Amino acid sequence: MTEIHYFDNAATTPMKEQAIQKYASVASSYIGNPSALHQEGLKAKALLQGLRETSAALLDVPASTIFFTSGGTESNAIILNHLMWKPQKAEIILTNIEHPSIKEYGTFFRQLGWKVIYLDAPKGFVSPDDLRKALTDKTRLVCCLLVNNVTGSIQDIASLVSVVREKETSTGRKIHFHTDAVQALGKIPFSLISLGVDSASFSAHKIHGPRGVGILYNTNASVTALNRAGEQENGLRGGTENLSGIAAMVTAMEDVIAEQDASYQHVEKINALLRDRLSFLPILSPSKLYSPYILTVSVKPWPSEVFTRMLYAKGFCVSSGSACSNNTKQKSQGVLLAMQVHPQDAKGSLRLSFSGKTTIEEAELLSQAIETTYRELA
Numbered sequence: 001m002t003e004i005h006y007f008d009n010a011a012t013t014p015m016k017e018q019a020i021q022k023y024a025s026v027a028s029s030y031i032g033n034p035s036a037l038h039q040e041g042l043k044a045k046a047l048l049q050g051l052r053e054t055s056a057a058l059l060d061v062p063a064s065t066i067f068f069t070s071g072g073t074e075s076n077a078i079i080l081n082h083l084m085w086k087p088q089k090a091e092i093i094l095t096n097i098e099h100p101s102i103k104e105y106g107t108f109f110r111q112l113g114w115k116v117i118y119l120d121a122p123k124g125f126v127s128p129d130d131l132r133k134a135l136t137d138k139t140r141l142v143c144c145l146l147v148n149n150v151t152g153s154i155q156d157i158a159s160l161v162s163v164v165r166e167k168e169t170s171t172g173r174k175i176h177f178h179t180d181a182v183q184a185l186g187k188i189p190f191s192l193i194s195l196g197v198d199s200a201s202f203s204a205h206k207i208h209g210p211r212g213v214g215i216l217y218n219t220n221a222s223v224t225a226l227n228r229a230g231e232q233e234n235g236l237r238g239g240t241e242n243l244s245g246i247a248a249m250v251t252a253m254e255d256v257i258a259e260q261d262a263s264y265q266h267v268e269k270i271n272a273l274l275r276d277r278l279s280f281l282p283i284l285s286p287s288k289l290y291s292p293y294i295l296t297v298s299v300k301p302w303p304s305e306v307f308t309r310m311l312y313a314k315g316f317c318v319s320s321g322s323a324c325s326n327n328t329k330q331k332s333q334g335v336l337l338a339m340q341v342h343p344q345d346a347k348g349s350l351r352l353s354f355s356g357k358t359t360i361e362e363a364e365l366l367s368q369a370i371e372t373t374y375r376e377l378a
Contacts, residue, residue: 186256
């Protein structure tokens, strides 16, 4: 059997053993619903609140701003869906490099009568000047992700937020700023308070936690849930909380944040090694202001789907784009085109993504496999 080398950590990460053990422990020890008033329910509620406070401390924010969800997609959806309660149709600003869970809302809101403005990201970065030009008196929401999931480019969120706050001062009207920070948590240093965002989304399975669990950070009291299923999570996210999943996620958060500096330095070496070994290919990830956990190259003129299948046959798991984009053709290519990447380069894009557990030896083997495959096709 071919040994598998995993280079698709931006799609999902293997669960940490500590997280698996925590999940099993909580699942077997806490049988009550946190909303129930009996002893087992109160016991579960106390654990849930403790997990909320731990999450808040790890993110250095008040516990009242932390809401547990099913993941980054639902966290994004809560913020976007709340606009449907607005009596007047206005304007929202999205970027063309957003994760599909945000970008695809543009079509929906246009159908509802909203004006949706999309910003490109030349060379991988959204310009504060472009945002300033796009803002109007009718703007109600701006979304810009912190770390791009296709190339790893890090956006200057603080500067973009500053532009929005300037507009608020001149109009006297609130503009909600949301960032998808799924690819940032446990990987790059950031402060939600310093960024100044109103809300941010996180997902457990990107940090070696379980699938189906996430966090919404929200400071805007006017955000209300579209789905009024229950009063859990202060009414913002109805449904019985996934207590064991949340506990496993918080355990994973504690671990990745404690190991963040060491992992970053290690992954930086892997990224640099692959940039050197694969220098015969176009490198689509930026060389500055990027997360070293993601490296995207182009294997043009070969389609990336063909290349990924050939690499998998040799024991290497890589991606031809983001995992969500793989379910719909050309989504990740659209992100690259918004970054002014040549269409042929975009069609051949290959995303390599790492974790702190990826080894230098595996990176060497991957570089050899990519070069061999490329020569075989040529």
